[in-house]
Amino acid sequence: MAALVPACRQKHSDSERIVIWHQMRPDERVILQRQLTRYMEVYSAIRVVELYKETEELRSGFVIASIAGQGPDLVYGPSDPIGIYETTKTIKPLEPYFSTEYLGQFSASALTWYNNHLYQIADKIGNHLALVYNKKYLERPPTNDREWIEISKEIQEKHGYVAGRPNVYGLAWNYTEPFFFIPFLTGFGGWVFESDGVTPSLNSAAMVKALRFVRDLRDVHKIIPNESDYEIADALFKDQKAAMMINGDWSWAGYVQKGIDVGIAPLPMISETGLWCAPMTSPKGYSLSANVSPEKTERIIRLLRFLLSEENQLETVRAIMTAPTLRTLYNRTEITSNPIIMNSLLQIERGRPMPVVPEMRAVWDAMRPAYQAVMGGARTPEQAARDMQELAVKKIRDMNE
Amino acid sequence: MSSRKWFVAALIAPAILVMAFVVFYPFIYNVFLAFGNMNLSRIRDWELVGFRQFVKIFTEPSQPGFYVIFLKTVIWTAANVFFHVVIGVFLALILNQHLQGRSAFRTLLILPWAIPQYIVALTWRGMFNYEYGSINLIITKYLGLPAVEWLKSPTEAFLAIIMTNVWLGFPFMMVIALGALQSIPHELYEAADIDGAKWHQKLRAITLPLIRPVMIPAITLGVIWTFNNLNIVWLVSNGGEPSDNTHILVSFVYKAAFNFYSFSNAAALSLIIFFILLAFSLFFMKKSRATEAAY
Numbered sequence: 001m002a003a004l005v006p007a008c009r010q011k012h013s014d015s016e017r018i019v020i021w022h023q024m025r026p027d028e029r030v031i032l033q034r035q036l037t038r039y040m041e042v043y044s045a046i047r048v049v050e051l052y053k054e055t056e057e058l059r060s061g062f063v064i065a066s067i068a069g070q071g072p073d074l075v076y077g078p079s080d081p082i083g084i085y086e087t088t089k090t091i092k093p094l095e096p097y098f099s100t101e102y103l104g105q106f107s108a109s110a111l112t113w114y115n116n117h118l119y120q121i122a123d124k125i126g127n128h129l130a131l132v133y134n135k136k137y138l139e140r141p142p143t144n145d146r147e148w149i150e151i152s153k154e155i156q157e158k159h160g161y162v163a164g165r166p167n168v169y170g171l172a173w174n175y176t177e178p179f180f181f182i183p184f185l186t187g188f189g190g191w192v193f194e195s196d197g198v199t200p201s202l203n204s205a206a207m208v209k210a211l212r213f214v215r216d217l218r219d220v221h222k223i224i225p226n227e228s229d230y231e232i233a234d235a236l237f238k239d240q241k242a243a244m245m246i247n248g249d250w251s252w253a254g255y256v257q258k259g260i261d262v263g264i265a266p267l268p269m270i271s272e273t274g275l276w277c278a279p280m281t282s283p284k285g286y287s288l289s290a291n292v293s294p295e296k297t298e299r300i301i302r303l304l305r306f307l308l309s310e311e312n313q314l315e316t317v318r319a320i321m322t323a324p325t326l327r328t329l330y331n332r333t334e335i336t337s338n339p340i341i342m343n344s345l346l347q348i349e350r351g352r353p354m355p356v357v358p359e360m361r362a363v364w365d366a367m368r369p370a371y372q373a374v375m376g377g378a379r380t381p382e383q384a385a386r387d388m389q390e391l392a393v394k395k396i397r398d399m400n401e
Numbered sequence: 402m403s404s405r406k407w408f409v410a411a412l413i414a415p416a417i418l419v420m421a422f423v424v425f426y427p428f429i430y431n432v433f434l435a436f437g438n439m440n441l442s443r444i445r446d447w448e449l450v451g452f453r454q455f456v457k458i459f460t461e462p463s464q465p466g467f468y469v470i471f472l473k474t475v476i477w478t479a480a481n482v483f484f485h486v487v488i489g490v491f492l493a494l495i496l497n498q499h500l501q502g503r504s505a506f507r508t509l510l511i512l513p514w515a516i517p518q519y520i521v522a523l524t525w526r527g528m529f530n531y532e533y534g535s536i537n538l539i540i541t542k543y544l545g546l547p548a549v550e551w552l553k554s555p556t557e558a559f560l561a562i563i564m565t566n567v568w569l570g571f572p573f574m575m576v577i578a579l580g581a582l583q584s585i586p587h588e589l590y591e592a593a594d595i596d597g598a599k600w601h602q603k604l605r606a607i608t609l610p611l612i613r614p615v616m617i618p619a620i621t622l623g624v625i626w627t628f629n630n631l632n633i634v635w636l637v638s639n640g641g642e643p644s645d646n647t648h649i650l651v652s653f654v655y656k657a658a659f660n661f662y663s664f665s666n667a668a669a670l671s672l673i674i675f676f677i678l679l680a681f682s683l684f685f686m687k688k689s690r691a692t693e694a695a696y
Contacts, residue, residue, distance in 0.1 A: 067444060084662070088444045103686040109651060148664060163541070229551055229639065359442055360549040365660060369644035376643045378551045394463075396662060399441050 015296045018303055020050045020286075022076035022201075023058045025250055027320050035312050039303060046299060059084065066090035066291055073292050073300050078127045078282045079112040082119045082359040091287040093117035097301045106308075109348075110283050110325035114356055120286030123308050124322045129183060129279035130229035130347040131265045137243035139166065141265035145187075145213070147245075148268045152223035155243045170223035170241045172237060173246035174230040175214060175375060180246060183277035184210040185354060187270035194368075198359045200396070202367065203389035209272075211374045211381035219373070249344055253320040264340045266347040281351035283325065317341065323348060359396050366392035416665030434668035441662035448633065454669035465645050465653075467670075474628060474649040477563060481627045486620060489574025490612070491627070494604075496575070497582040507579075514572035525565040529637075555646035558638055562647060566633045574619060582613035617689045624685070625678055631655055650674050686692040 024032055028287035029052060036048045051072070053061055054057050059081045065071030067090065073092070085091040086386060095103075095118040101112060103118070103124035133141050142148040152170020159168040174180050185191070192291025217226045225232065225242075234251065238244040238258050246267065255262045267277035286304055288297070306312065313324040314334065321340050324330075335341050352359070370391070379387065435454055439447035456466050481502050495509055503643065513521065529551035530536045537548040551561045585607065592608035629651045648656070650670060663673035 056659065060662075063444070063662075084441065087442055176639070201565070225532055231527070232530060232533065361441075361660075361662075369646075372643040376550075376555075378555070378644065395661065398661070398666075401438065401442070 003320050009229055015293070015299070016045055016047060018046060018048045018074070018296075018300055019072040020074045020076060021058055021062060021072040021315075022050060022127050022170065023053055023055045024076065024271050027274060028250075028316070029378070031316050031319055032307075032316045035072065035307060035315070037188060038330065039306050039394075043302075046303070048303060055144075062289075063088050063090055066175050066289055069291055071289055073289050073296065074286045074291065074304070076284070076286050078292055078354070079122070079282050079356050080360060082112050082114050082287065082356040084361065085287060086114050086117075086119060087358050088320050090290050091119055092290045092292070093119060094121060094192065094288055097297065102305075105327060106325050110279055110284070110285065112155065112283060113354060118346055120283065120285045121304070121308060122283030122325050123313055124249075124284045124314065126281055126323045126344060126348050127284050128281040128344075128348055128351050129180060129246050129248050129267065130344060131244060131267050132237065132239060132247050132252060132255065133244045133263045134237070134242075135261040135263050136240065140264060141244075142268050144269045144271045146271050147219060149223060150219070151219050153221065156223065167241070169218070169225055169242040171244045171246070172225055172228050172233040172242035174228065174233050175218075175224065176372060178364055179280065181210070181214065181367070181371055183246070183267050183279045184214055184270075186279075187267075187277035189277050189327060191352070192360070192363050193355060193357075197338070197355060198357055198396075200359070200363055200366070200389055200392035201393055202363070203385045207385040207388070208381045211371065211384055215374055215381070218357050221239050249322050252340060252344075256321075258331055262340070264343040266343060276350045279351045280354040281348050282354040285325075358399065362395035363392050366395055431668045431671055434665050435667045435672045437547040439668075440666070444608075444662070444664070447665065450665075454665050455673075457666065458669055458673065463647060470648050470653050473559065473647075474651075476694075477559075477566075477626045477649050478624055480563050481566050481570060482620060482623045485570040485623055485627075486575045486616070488567070488571040490574075490578045490616075492571070492575045493578035493582055494608075496579055498554045510575060511572045513569050517609075518569065518632045519636060521569050521598055522565060522633050525561070526637050526639070536558055552638075553643055555643060558643060558647045562634055562637045565637050566627070566630065569633065570623070571628070571680075573622065574616075577615060578612055578620040581612035585611045613616070614688075619688070621685055624681065629674070629679060 006227065014040065022032070029050070030132075031350045032050055036050060040046060040048060055077070058075070058077055062075050063084065064072055067088065071090075075085075082091070094199045098118075098121075103121075106121065107125060109125055110122040111118055112122070125359065131141055138151055142151050146172070155168055155170050156166040159166065161167065176261075182192075185207060188206040188209040190210060191201060194201045225236065228236075233245060234247070237247070238243040238260070240260065252262065252264060260325035269276050286307065288300065288304075292300060308325070309363065310326055310328060313326055313329060314332070316322060317324050317329070317334055319342070321338065323341060323344055324335070327336060330345075335345075366388050370379060370387040373387075374381055422624055430551070433449070435446075436449045436451060438445045438453065492510055496503055496510070500506065530538050531537060531548060531550050531553065532561065536551065540546045541548050551557045589607050589611075590603060593607060598606070628649075630649075631651050632649065634649050634652045635641075635655065638652075639653060640660075641648045645656075651662050654667045654674070655672045657663045657670060
């Protein structure tokens with residue numbers, strides 16, 4: 001038995017084995033695997049292992065594993081948990097390993113700084129919502145809320161109803177999740193935090209108006225399904241039973257591959273305020289685990305440079321049409337000639353960066369039940385706005401006690 | 402120590418060692434955590450703070466509050482176990498007859514148990530959709546009743562979760578009951594037939610008392626599993642939707658620990674769950690005299 005042990009021993013020692021935890025979708029994962037294979041061909045002594053984790057599992061699993069001295073060397077995902085990672089001291093600053101010139105090549109929003117340290121470098125910007133529409137039903141996307149409702153009603157009327165249900169819904173999206181509600185809040189002039197960036201500002205007139213607006217889309221204008229989570233909305237759009245959809249950049253390539261004549265447009269303006277519905281935007285990138293030893297860091301940084309390189313970012317852009325982070329790529333024809341990417345960039349410009357403070361977590365958890373209660377008819381928008389604020393304040397207090 | 406005692410100790414040592422790592426250590430650590438203040442901001446420098454978490458759980462008003470969740474957990478457990486046992490025993494009684502194609506029926510009825518819970522939960526979630534789900538299609542098309550907002554209203558959503566778990570859980574009780582039925586000596590029924598006993602008399606006087614020693618531990622296990630069934634609640638309700646109204650204690654513990662990072666609070670809740678289940682098991686086993694011999 002003992003004689004077998006050396007034969008079973010892993011070929012690569014710990015310092016030659018780099019582990020990445022990520023929450024990439026299958027199409028992103030294919031590209032990553034391809035890139036890692038190329039990397040390992042060049043650096044044959046290094047073995048890079050990538051492991052998929054669902055978003056929540058990635059976040060909590062990484063924190064718990066890191067505190068136990070385990071976990072990956074690199075963690076990849078949107079920037080919003082950076083505050084949590086920093087608070088729990090599970091990632092370490094990246095700025096000592098990159099020159100100012102190198103970092104200067106990236107769009108400013110690709111670099112996530114928190115408490116004066118750089119904690120994430122992104123290879124994609126966005127992770128944002130936009131208006132996705134099926135050109136079979138509408139040639140020109142709506143530019144304001146009135147047009148949005150009007151066009152939706154016209155489409156529904158044109159395609160008829162069965163048992164009171166439209167054959168084609170004007171609009172669909174996951175209206176159970178507060179992340180998808182943010183564009184309406186910003187459209188009515190609201191935001192999740194006060195100007196200090198940590199005090200919740202959920203009990204606002206904008207919140208009440210936005211909640212009422214979304215509820216009215218369903219109950220008054222009847223242009224969205226009675227129940228719609230992510231899977232339902234996605235299935236409706238893929239089956240061409242919804243003319244428009246609010247969805248993120250992660251989904252667009254899938255619709256194109258499905259053969260739908262898809263258009264992407266920035267979300268419309270709210271006429272009452274003259275403000276665009278602004279989704280939250282966030283870079284998606286790599287952070288370095290606090291457990292990585294100094295000897296291993298150099299190898300990981302070399303891999304990171306490779307993954308963030310122009311060639312690899314361009315490969316991703318071509319395959320899944322996400323916005324890259326290297327500024328030199330913005331003038332490439334692959335981007336300028338692609339209306340989906342150009343509209344995506346316009347939407348990013350109109351979006352607002354997602355706060356990376358840990359308090360954001362409390363805000364999401366406070367918004368969700370009250371928002372769902374409004375959509376379920378159990379609470380008024382006014383009551384919901386008050387409840388969200390109260391709960392967010394309590395959760396932040398609990399978090400910091 | 403005698404060589405015999407050394408031998409016994411050597412035999413049980415591996416099991417004790419494994420138990421120490423996978424049961425005793427996590428349990429003791431959980432007890433310490435429950436009396437601490439570990440949360441997101443104090444994850445590395447937490448300290449013992451006494452009964453603070455317990456006081457908070459029992460006294461601090463929150464949405465949803467502990468008592469409401471506890472009541473829902475009791476309803477969830479009682480409803481599920483009741484239907485698991487009733488449906489399970491009923492089907493076992495049928496399968497215990499000399500039916501044609503009995504093994505095929507048995508296989509079909511065990512199917513819900515054989516499908517991974519994740520798949521079952523998500524399939525049922527889809528079936529409960531207001532507009533496109535098959536449940537509402539049946540209700541409206543064949544029963545002529547109005548569609549039900551299964552996943553949007555708290556009561557209906559809770560009912561939907563219970564229905565899913567009833568479907569998933571009855572095969573276990575059926576298999577156990579069937580095993581117990583097959584071990585009942587046939588002579589007892591023959592004697593009852595000679596005495597002219599009716600089927601319900603045989604059921605009450607022979608079948609139920611003789612399957613009891615098998616069913617009581619199964620029910621106890623069923624209560625513990627159902628009380629702690631996170632998967633179905635979490636997946637069908639999508640994490641407690643709508644508005645955190647479909648939580649049972651264990652799903653709330655999961656949310657407190659892994660969504661809110663309130664580790665000490667979650668540990669305190671876990672300890673409360675442990676004592677509730679311990680008290681129930683001891684009380685139920687004693688009252689039902691499950692350990693007594695059947696024959």
